[in-house]
């Protein structure tokens with residue numbers, strides 16, 4: 001169930017917020033009463049900037065998915081998410097596309113290491129064909145699980 005986040009301050013029904021992130025916390029500040037609320041975000045790999053990615057508007061509505069615990073933030077003007085800066089595991093700023101490419105690259109690197117392994121095993125004639133098949137299917141199942 002997705003619920004609209006409403007200001008928790010007594011007597012305030014504000015549902016528009018300014019957004020910010022600090023460490024791994026999402027900070028919503030009510031535009032009506034200026035009260036701030038913190039939400040912890042797990043595995044945050046991006047920093048949310050306080051303006052819309054499309055129209056530069058600075059007030060947002062927040063939606064909380066009770067099932068997954070995920071928070072969705074949408075511009076009150078155009079419905080787009082706020083501008084984000086993505087950060088790689090070394091803390092460098094990268095674009096979302098770069099982050100995806102790095103994911104793929106690390107996957108390919110793992111794969112090429114496995115291929116080197118296979119080549120080595122094939123060149124090593126002490127293995128019978130049956131052993132080789134067994135080992136290959138083991139490898140396949142461990143790769144799948146990842």
Ligand SMILES: [Zn+2]
Pocket residue numbers: 007008009012013014030031032033034035
């Ligand atoms: Zn408020």
Ligand SMILES: [Zn+2]
Pocket residue numbers: 052053054055056057075076077078079080
């Ligand atoms: Zn907008």
